[in-house]
Amino acid sequence: MTGSLLAVSDLHVSHAENRRVFDRLRPTSPDDWLIVAGDVAEMFAEVEKALRGLRDRFRRVIWAPGNHELWTHPDDPVRLRGEQRYQALVRMCRDIGVLTPEDEYPVWRGAGGPVTVVPLFQLYDYSFRVPGAHTKEEALRRAYEAGVVCTDEMLLHPDPYPSREEWCWDRIRKTERRLDALDPTLPTVLVSHWPLVRRPTDVLWFPDFAQWCGTERTADWHTRYRAVVAVYGHLHIPRTTEYDGVRFEEVSLGYPREWSRRAAEPDPIRRIL
Ligand SMILES: [Fe+2]
Ligand SMILES: [Fe+2]
Numbered sequence: 001m002t003g004s005l006l007a008v009s010d011l012h013v014s015h016a017e018n019r020r021v022f023d024r025l026r027p028t029s030p031d032d033w034l035i036v037a038g039d040v041a042e043m044f045a046e047v048e049k050a051l052r053g054l055r056d057r058f059r060r061v062i063w064a065p066g067n068h069e070l071w072t073h074p075d076d077p078v079r080l081r082g083e084q085r086y087q088a089l090v091r092m093c094r095d096i097g098v099l100t101p102e103d104e105y106p107v108w109r110g111a112g113g114p115v116t117v118v119p120l121f122q123l124y125d126y127s128f129r130v131p132g133a134h135t136k137e138e139a140l141r142r143a144y145e146a147g148v149v150c151t152d153e154m155l156l157h158p159d160p161y162p163s164r165e166e167w168c169w170d171r172i173r174k175t176e177r178r179l180d181a182l183d184p185t186l187p188t189v190l191v192s193h194w195p196l197v198r199r200p201t202d203v204l205w206f207p208d209f210a211q212w213c214g215t216e217r218t219a220d221w222h223t224r225y226r227a228v229v230a231v232y233g234h235l236h237i238p239r240t241t242e243y244d245g246v247r248f249e250e251v252s253l254g255y256p257r258e259w260s261r262r263a264a265e266p267d268p269i270r271r272i273l
Contacts, residue, residue, distance in 0.1 A: 003031025009233025038066020038193030112273030
């Protein structure tokens with residue numbers, strides 16, 4: 001196999017400028033795989049159309065959900081909420097041949113392989129709190145006071161779980177069982193919308209936003225589960241960093257107002273391996 005393992009996230013194709021970027025996304029070789037680390041769009045049909053478009057261009061597409069796919073947007077005719085919405089997204093992906101966190105994890109055998117590619121859905125639990133905020137309630141109150149409240153509070157419903165953090169903790173338990181059962185001789189590429197460790201959120205312009213960005217419960221996953229690269233998005237701060245000797249790649253495109261400051265014609269796809 002001669003291709004590359006590529007990744008992108010936060011395509012937010014509901015923005016016309018982002019759709020133009022999306023239309024230009026192409027593989028560099030017919031064997032390329034593309035990781036899509038969440039925030040494709042909000043409307044169910046738009047997510048499907050975009051993922052189908054990528055599936056037609058790349059040998060294999062691997063998707064992990066972002067918070068935007070999980071929103072129940074007031075304009076979306078698909079009214080599903082929470083876990084039911086996630087499961088419907090998974091079924092849609094299976095219908096169009098896109099891999100999800102619920103499928104068997106594929107092994108990349110091209111350049112840098114073999115590695116197990118693990119798409120994750122772990123959500124967040126408000127544990128990335130600003131100093132001085134000791135509980136979720138305190139952290140949320142400070143965010144409301146600062147006017148920095150993630151739209152998830154209005155549109156990302158945790159049903160049937162009582163809260164987003166309880167959904168998150170159940171995801172963590174289920175995912176750890178699968179990660180523990182992986183072939184221990186193979187390294188991994190861990191893929192999630194939210195960063196597995198807190199440090200990438202240290203550079204957020206609004207520190208209160210970190211509470212919607214991950215969970216302390218995944219802090220050691222990159223070392224515990226043999227990651228050679230951890231891919232994430234959500235922060236809209238594309239960059240490469242290293243924690244505990246593991247490369248972390250934030251692969252977001254972001255909103256037009258963000259990327260247009262950096263490039264007239266961005267090429268957001270990053271080579272992972
Ligand atoms: Fe995003
Ligand atoms: Fe996001």
